[in-house]
Amino acid sequence: MNKIKINLPEKPYSFYLGENIFDKLDKFINKNYPAHSVFIVVDKTVYKLYKLRVDSFLKSIKNKSNKFILTASEENKSFESLKKIHSSLIKNNFGRDTLLAAIGGGIIGDLAGFAAATFMRGIPFAQVPTTLLAMVDSSVGGKTGINFSNTKNVIGAFYQPGFIYADTAFLKTLPKKEFICGVGEIVKYAFLTNKYFFNFLTRNFEKAINGDTNVLNRLIRNSVAYKGSVVAEDEKESGLRKVLNLGHTFAHALEVEQDHKIKHGEAVIFGLACALYTSKEIGILTADRFKRYFNLIREFQDLITINSFDKRKIYNIMLRDKKNLQGKVKFVLLSGIGDILLNVEVDKKVLYSSLEAGERYFQKSK
């Protein structure tokens, strides 16, 4: 089992990574949370696939335990689901001495984390990510929240988990599409960190997409270690943490425009393509580098399809994005691997042409 420290100044915590470690989670909790009840919010699909293991986990918890099963969809990442979780906690007399654990992907983690953050002004919380995307990204760093008024994650809180417990055995049943999404987010980390990571991913792309455990283990460790170091420096995203939004302003807007019918990871790949284009267009990324970096995006061309979209609508959605202040759309762009620029204001025209380039590129695969 690997252990990666997330060194938040006030509240450091650990990311545990390994194959089949879920079967030791009961012991881990009984030891580290001896006086706590356990309430899990679990993805319906995960529960169906791992019913026996999840139920046996709950049975082995020393104190009271209960489960809340939810279909993971953007529509369910809502006030309605939040209230259902809270109601179930109240109805079943769960108090402050409750460890709330999210077992599932990013949607379950974000929602359950926000429920933990707001129940009785905050109860202990654990992330048990079961998708690649959640393992490399969303389970780390304490961003929790729900969608509201057609705006993604607009309601939420920074609320750090007590620990993260990632069992790569769950990935064996992960649909191909979800793998692609996870690798998409890993591509972002490759751009953000250094050439070793970038070259490793370039060389092992096929293995990663096909779920090679050793390759994934290294990619997860590298991504989590990098994200952890960024979050430890800037928990509340007042500066440095913005680097993690590379490609995400495009991605979030596209997700809303497509009415959440596109996967977050797919949108991120599209967003990274747009961010590369934009970086080249405004002259901060050389044509040579662009070509080299774009090769990694090219790997996805036959794997994902982006439906056509309304550029003006996307632009208006971006204006509403919580990262944008005073009506200006700002982007995270790059001039090299690990060489990231924050808060770059981009001309509307450049923006439109980048969106068109991304659209053209991923529609070819049709």
Add this chain to the structure above:
Amino acid sequence: MNKIKINLPEKPYSFYLGENIFDKLDKFINKNYPAHSVFIVVDKTVYKLYKLRVDSFLKSIKNKSNKFILTASEENKSFESLKKIHSSLIKNNFGRDTLLAAIGGGIIGDLAGFAAATFMRGIPFAQVPTTLLAMVDSSVGGKTGINFSNTKNVIGAFYQPGFIYADTAFLKTLPKKEFICGVGEIVKYAFLTNKYFFNFLTRNFEKAINGDTNVLNRLIRNSVAYKGSVVAEDEKESGLRKVLNLGHTFAHALEVEQDHKIKHGEAVIFGLACALYTSKEIGILTADRFKRYFNLIREFQDLITINSFDKRKIYNIMLRDKKNLQGKVKFVLLSGIGDILLNVEVDKKVLYSSLEAGERYFQKSK
């Protein structure tokens, strides 16, 4: 203008106190939040009484400003109101660069604070308390939240304001009943702190109830300074901060039992009476001291009336209180002024007899 520092380790802030200082709030914000828009959540009654001053304040804000007017009631301290505030923020394109200010009493402050805590994972927040109760207590310390599923404040967050701005001129229009409530909470602080405060309040009770500015100024300063020092030591109520709940386990349960038709401050006075009784009954408070302390409660006998209630229902509500772990009801009790005991488990029988004593006492006034 008085300035009291609330020395939270990570985020110290100030409590400003003075007469007519509201008229300088625009300048204060323009200077300290030069790039921020301002969104106020204002109590409907306060807005009616001070429409010109509030509107002129908003007009003097350099950047964008907007108002959300709400009737302050426990029923409105709900998910529904929260969503209305969030909707208004989104619809009017308020971003992360928004200072959300609560102008009103504790209900408005708790609700607006929770809205600020959860909008875009937290935006700057200011408390502008207009009731005595909010000035001495609820505006300080960062407890925010809403009621849900018949449980008071069960959903919420610890979220500190950037500053608190208390203009005692607002108290001139405060209804008598609200004054009584504020003084009730001040009695709690008198029990918690020291004999000087206790004796000062005992001597000046009439003046306080009748709104004497000088007396109130000192009582507010002393209460806020004490609460600030407690919160600075234990922001998240893992230990010391529990002292502030003296009388409040009784009070909260009564409020729920009475379907929120009783004022929080009235319930607190009743709760303090019960806490004194309980302390005496279990032998930690001498009969002599009980008598002396109870004189301060006695001042309220003709001022408030408690309707009859269902003791068993109150007991069950207490069991559900978020402060109680593993099905046991624990109380904050006292053996002297400033001599407070935390987490005292109390026998059901003693509890019932204390509730009966409180009931008897405040029903005499009928």
